[in-house]
Amino acid sequence: MDKNFLNDFPILRSQMNGHPLAYLDNSATTQKPESVVRSICGYYGGCNANPHRGVYELSVKATQVYENARRKVAEFINARPQEIIFTKNATESLNLVAYSYGLTNLHAGDEILITIAEHHSNLVPWQRVAQMTGATLNYIYLAADGNLSADDITTKLTKRTKILAVTQISNVLGLINDVKTLAAKAHEVGAVVVVDGAQSVPHIPVDVQNIDADFLAFSGHKMLSPMGIGVLYGKRRLLDEMPPFLSGGDMIEYVEEQSTTYAELPQKFEAGTQNVGGAAGLTAAIDYLRGVGFETIERIERDLTTFAIAELKRLPYVDLYGCDAANKVGIITFNVKDVHPHDVATILDAQGVAIRAGHHCAQPLMKFLGLNSTCRASFYFYNTRRDVERLIEAIQQVRSVMKIF
Amino acid sequence: MLENIYTELIAEHSQSRENRRTLPNATVKERGHNPSCGDEITLELAVVDGVIADAAFSGTGCAISQASTDMMIELMRGKTVTEAQKLAELFIAMIHGDITDDAELDALDEVAALKNISTMPARVKCATLAWHTLEQSLNK
Numbered sequence: 001m002d003k004n005f006l007n008d009f010p011i012l013r014s015q016m017n018g019h020p021l022a023y024l025d026n027s028a029t030t031q032k033p034e035s036v037v038r039s040i041c042g043y044y045g046g047c048n049a050n051p052h053r054g055v056y057e058l059s060v061k062a063t064q065v066y067e068n069a070r071r072k073v074a075e076f077i078n079a080r081p082q083e084i085i086f087t088k089n090a091t092e093s094l095n096l097v098a099y100s101y102g103l104t105n106l107h108a109g110d111e112i113l114i115t116i117a118e119h120h121s122n123l124v125p126w127q128r129v130a131q132m133t134g135a136t137l138n139y140i141y142l143a144a145d146g147n148l149s150a151d152d153i154t155t156k157l158t159k160r161t162k163i164l165a166v167t168q169i170s171n172v173l174g175l176i177n178d179v180k181t182l183a184a185k186a187h188e189v190g191a192v193v194v195v196d197g198a199q200s201v202p203h204i205p206v207d208v209q210n211i212d213a214d215f216l217a218f219s220g221h222k223m224l225s226p227m228g229i230g231v232l233y234g235k236r237r238l239l240d241e242m243p244p245f246l247s248g249g250d251m252i253e254y255v256e257e258q259s260t261t262y263a264e265l266p267q268k269f270e271a272g273t274q275n276v277g278g279a280a281g282l283t284a285a286i287d288y289l290r291g292v293g294f295e296t297i298e299r300i301e302r303d304l305t306t307f308a309i310a311e312l313k314r315l316p317y318v319d320l321y322g323c324d325a326a327n328k329v330g331i332i333t334f335n336v337k338d339v340h341p342h343d344v345a346t347i348l349d350a351q352g353v354a355i356r357a358g359h360h361c362a363q364p365l366m367k368f369l370g371l372n373s374t375c376r377a378s379f380y381f382y383n384t385r386r387d388v389e390r391l392i393e394a395i396q397q398v399r400s401v402m403k404i405f
Numbered sequence: 406m407l408e409n410i411y412t413e414l415i416a417e418h419s420q421s422r423e424n425r426r427t428l429p430n431a432t433v434k435e436r437g438h439n440p441s442c443g444d445e446i447t448l449e450l451a452v453v454d455g456v457i458a459d460a461a462f463s464g465t466g467c468a469i470s471q472a473s474t475d476m477m478i479e480l481m482r483g484k485t486v487t488e489a490q491k492l493a494e495l496f497i498a499m500i501h502g503d504i505t506d507d508a509e510l511d512a513l514d515e516v517a518a519l520k521n522i523s524t525m526p527a528r529v530k531c532a533t534l535a536w537h538t539l540e541q542s543l544n545k
Contacts, residue, residue: 017406340467342442343411346528350407359443366443372465373443401407402468403416 002300005382008033008288012382019352022387027171027199027331027378028356029221032281036224039284043277051276052250052267062276069279070266073231076286077216078207083239085232085269086279090198091121093217093232094165096245096269097194098125101215102163104243105192108134111160113191115140115148115177116368117170120361122196122217126165135162141368146173146322153185161191168200168211172360172376173322174305174331176204180211187212192238198222202380203301203330205294208233220278224285229278232269239265246271297381301330304379308332308388315392317399321369331378333360336398341375347401351394353387409521410528411468418472424479426461433545437464437538439530444470448538450481457481457489467531469522474535476516481539490543493536499523500532 006012009031014021023031043065049058051066067081074081087093102125106112112126116139130137138161140152157164164186168179183193195213200206202223208216213233220229234242244251244262248271253261262268289297309323309332317337322328336344341357348355356376359366366373377391399405431449438445446464450457460478477496481489496513498504502523510517522532 340465340471342444342467342528342531343469346410346525347407349527358441363443372445401411403411403413404420 002296003292005033005292008035009382010034016352016354017350020390022353022383022390024377024379024383024387024391025354025356026380026383027222027360027376029227030202030224030380031382032224032226032285033288035288036226036281036284040226040277040281043280047280048276050273065283066274066276066279069283072283072286076290077201077233078209079233080236082265083233083236085234085239085266086274087217087230087232088228088275089221089230090196090217090219091230093215093230094122094194094196095125096232097165097215097217097234098129100242100245100269101192101238102126102129103132106130106133106135106162109160110135110162111138111156111158112136112163112165113138113140113156113161113186114165115167116142117148117173117175117362117365118165118167119171119196119198120363121198122165122167122194123364126163139364140166145325146170146175147325147327148177153182157185157189157191159189161186161189163194164191165194165196167196167198168206169203169329169331170322170362170365171199171331172333172362172365172374174199174328174333174378175322175325176200176327176329178327179213183212183214199331202289204298214238220282220285224288226278226281229275229282236265239269244268244271248272250274292381298329300381300383301379304383304385304388305330305332307385308377308379308391311388311392312395315395318395321371321374330380331376333374333376335371335374336395338404339398339402341373343402344375344395344398347398348391348394351390351397353390353394355391410525412518414476414515414518415468415472418475419468421475424461424475425463427463428459428461430459431461433542435538435542435545437534437541439466439470439534442467442531444531444534446470446474446535446538448474448535448542450542452486455486457484457486462535466534467528469519469528469531470534473516473519473532476519477535477539480514480516486543489539493540493543496536497533497540500529 047061049062051063070081070084143149186193192214194215197218201218216233221227251271319335321333345357428449430451432452433450444466451459
């Protein structure tokens with residue numbers, strides 16, 4: 001029997017529209033346990049000062065909180081602390097790589113390879129960088145089961161490919177990409193590998209040495225932390241050679257009237273006062289996740305996913321997308337026939353069930369799948385089978401509320 | 406709450422096909438889009454001597470946006486451009502909760518039944534999509 005996680009998440013015991021909340025929008029953001037909320041209050045209540053700057057004790061304390069978070073994150077993904085850059089979220093992390101690494105290293109004739117299943121945050125920056133450098137942006141499309149087309153990987157990953165940017169888990173289909181194999185293939189042709197870990201790092205163990213990613217981006221808020229703290233991991237050799245992304249305070253060594261030398265890693269990429277309270281929250285979140293353990297997290301999410309798919313398949317008026325592949329975790333995308341996803345989400349909301357409806361920041365994927373928008377239910381370890389039952393019960397009401405018989 | 410939103414009226418108008426077509430004699434064609442949800446409509450008007458002689462639409466969206474578009478088209482047929490602009494203003498004010506007095510909303514006729522949507526902030530943009538599109542097309 002698993003621990004009753006609800007005791008640690010007061011918000012999950014609250015009501016929505018007069019019903020107990022079934023929070024099934026974890027791919028968008030997760031809820032925060034009390035320990036994370038306490039750590040943020042603890043930082044601002046007892047340790048707040050500008051880190052790295054003051055010589056007084058409080059500033060030293062703030063620096064310790066911040067640098068301790070960096071060590072915690074490094075250990076969590078098996079990297080070195082200098083290779084951990086704090087950002088505000090995965091989007092900023094991916095922009096940092098695109099603008100700092102991409103703009104410096106890409107030239108006309110070079111190719112950037114991404115997948116059609118990317119979130120806009122791992123797509124639009126590459127589009128812009130391609131436009132600015134004259135590089136070409138190519139796509140790996142999907143096979144019938146929703147997984148990446150093996151043919152596309154073989155034919156599109158060539159000597160011209162300088163960057164392969166790929167999500168480890170699709171935020172729409174929930175399918176896990178074998179980024180380790182992809183990275184090995186990309187490295188064979190000399191490409192640098194950028195992994196979007198926004199949906200993977202919270203749910204499965206990610207070891208950057210093992211997958212051999214050159215860059216890994218993820219957000220704190222999708223893994224129990226506050227919003228506004230994110231991470232970019234980069235191999236030291238690459239980060240060292242990259243120019244700064246944002247510039248200003250704290251990222252410098254010497255500033256002259258007309259020139260500046262920059263601080264060492266990781267400060268080179270952390271201009272201005274950073275989100276230390278967020279870093280404190282991220283530390284507490286990692287401690288909490290470690291306490292639960294990825295084995296438990298994966299087991300619970302697999303059980304919920306399998307159970308939900310089986311139940312949804314019994315409803316003849318529900319269309320499921322990417323639900324027949326085995327490499328799936330935590331995310332179920334579906335439609336109720338003849339009902340727009342926003343109407344479905346409103347009807348579920350009235351019964352206390354929170355899901356996402358829309359294009360999920362993946363318009364090119366929607367277009368590829370021939371869909372306008374979909375409903376998405378996404379789980380975290382604190383969800384229960386009762387939440388899934390509530391989802392199913394609410395979906396069973398949808399067509400009658402819409403007067404479709 | 407749901408029964409006040411997904412009424413017979415909404416069901417009927419969202420499923421109706423009558424006004425979903427293209428106008429061979431269209432004088433105005435305007436696209437409307439809600440980027441956050443992907444709803445998309447193309448509104449067509451045939452304006453003759455300052456009067457909306459006919460109107461139609463195509464596109465995709467939720468029941469609220471589709472019903473609101475369908476009802477708008479029926480209300481606008483036969484109205485002058487100035488009347489149409491005033492009605493669009495009135496409707497948008499109603500959905501934003503700025504005008505709540507039923508007497509004032511009388512001019513909206515059957516469309517006044519969409520008033521309840523003003524209590525659902527997440528769905529306001531669904532209801533107003535067509536009306537903003539209409540305003541844009543008439544201001545040209």
